[in-house]
Amino acid sequence: MVDDKVLRKLSQNLLEILEDNEYYDIIIEVETFQVILRYIYGGVVSLDEYDAPDVIKILVSANELNLQELIMILQSFLIENKSEWIELNFNDVYQMCFENDSFLELRRYCNDLVSKVPDKIFKSLNLSSTSEKVFISLIQNDDLQMSEIQVWEYVLKWGLAQNPELPLNRKDFSENDFNTLKNSLQQFIPSINFYNLSSEEFSKKVVPYRRVLPGELYDELVVHICNNPTKKSEPGARINSKRINSVIITFQHAELILKWINNLGTFSYVFSKFIYGDTTIINNNKFKLLLRGSRDGFTPEKFHEICDDQTHTVTIIKVKDSNEILGGYNPIGWKSNISYGATKDSFIFSFKDNKNIENHILSRVKFGLTAIYSSKDTGPSFSGVDLTLRNNNIGSCSKRSYENQIRETTEEFIVEEYEVFQIVKD
Structure with missing residues (x-):
């Protein structure tokens, strides 16, 4: 029956x-x-x-x-x-x-x-047919038991497979060839903890491809490797390093957001601390990935199943067909029933260009009684108006309970990807 x-x-x-x-x-x-x-x-x-x-x-x-x-x-x-x-x-x-x-x-x-x-x-893997998003998600796996140098080697192989017109011998690369490879790999660089490589690994595997790295990053790595010689990197050594398990933001974004959470000052202070190697804040706090839309689903039901009652969360949103990033910090958690959560510590933010973290808008809560909005029919929502994700990957931003409008338009936008992290002590 x-x-x-x-x-x-x-x-x-x-x-x-x-x-x-x-x-x-x-x-x-x-x-x-x-x-x-x-x-x-x-x-x-x-x-x-x-x-x-x-x-x-x-x-x-x-x-x-x-x-x-x-x-x-x-x-x-x-x-x-x-x-x-x-x-x-x-x-x-x-x-x-x-x-x-x-x-x-x-x-x-x-x-x-x-x-x-x-x-x-x-x-x-057939690297030539593996998409960028799929490959990034693979190397961003929280439990990936692979050394950092292995990850870098596979990323290089992926980039070369995506560009079969490049010479087989790296010594034959022209400046344009390196630029082609650099463009293919730029989204992967923030996901690799180069700081965990030994001097031997760095000199043999990274230096020959130094032109695919951002100049400032390479210069800093040279200083770091020279001053901190390490043993050969081992599988599982990717935790608690200068990386974040995100397909949207980089370590630099994460440190800036942590500064905002802790009210520790301006961007110039953050950036100078990053350049000179002070990573106390991010090393003492970990971005624990709770939800990723492409991995867990984009529905409000899935959001509430995973994120309800989780405190100290950061939502990160990638706007489709743009380089724009939106997000917000919720210290008190969401519920499935229709209600407002009161807090004076939440904020929302935007990065107009994900490659330029200086071009950002920070908007702290102004009317704390309506800071956080909860409903089973919406995803993460700040006041229900200032920043809200609804079903069908649709979002909107209009100023109400927070100090500043974080987008230039109040028109709805489509969510390409979103992630929810919990800030936990490491």
């Missing part, structure tokens, strides 16, 4: 499609559709006779039909019965689940694989 809960869930999924005004043109293979029909009419899913590629086809078709219960069943089947195939075809599987928020269980399994057998996974 079919489980009533399964049928109710199935009916709900189908009603959502029927009530949607969008036109659906979906082509599904006959054999694949037979599996789906058996599930629709009988609540039965028998997959033992299907190989992994066929199950993937069924999974993709179930997603196109918004059959959420079936999607969960198929993901569990792949994880429990086709793990070896997933490893061998990691590149395609991870790309698929990275681009689709419905495949979160499969995405988590892939992230766990990267943590456990990173070298095996990285060697299996």
Whole structure:
């Protein structure tokens, strides 16, 4: 007999499609559709006779039909019965689940694989077809057991694979060739802890490609390496270093935000401290990643599931089709019920250009009683007006409870990516 809960869930999924005004043109293979029909009419899913590629086809078709219960069943089947195939075809599987928020269980399994057998996974990747966002997410894995020099070598391999026209021998590179590689790698540089390399690793693996690094960073690294000779970097040595597990902001952004939280002064003070190596603030506080939209999903439901009642959080938002970054600090946490949270310590901010942290706007709370807005229908929200994320990756900013307007326009924007971090003592 079919489980009533399964049928109710199935009916709900189908009603959502029927009530949607969008036109659906979906082509599904006959054999694949037979599996789906058996599930629709009988609540039965028998997959033992299907190989992994066929199950993937069924999974993709179930997603196109918004059959959420079936999607969960198929993901569990792949994880429990086709793990070896997933490893061998990691590149395609991870790309698929990275681009689709419905495949979160499969995405988590892939992230766990990267943590456990990173070298095996990285060697299996087709780097020429691996997108920048996917590769960044791989090297940003919190539990990645890989030395920093290994990460740098794989990043270099990715950059070279993305530009097959470059000479095979680095000694034959022209200035334009180095610039091409530099442009490809610029988003990866903040994610690599060059400070943790030994002098030998630095001289052999980094110096030959010094022209792909920002000039100021390279100069500082030379001084650091000379004054702090270290042993060979080991796997797992990436924690508590000059890096942050973010695909949006860099260490420099993070330190500035921590200064704002601690009310420790102006940008010029922050930047000078960074240049001269004072990292006390960021070393004593850790940005613990709670949620990433591309990893965990963008829905308000997922936000509240992960972030409700979490205090001292920083939300970071990347605006689509721009270099703009928005964000805010919430010291008291959110709830799922409609309510306002009172605090005098929250603030919101913006960086007009993610590559220029000096071009920013900081807006501290003015009316503390309405500083934080909570509702199950919204994501992170500051006053409900000043900075709010809603469903369908839509956000808005209008001045009400905070001192300054943080955007030049009050028009809605589309969220390309967002992250929520908790500030914890290290």
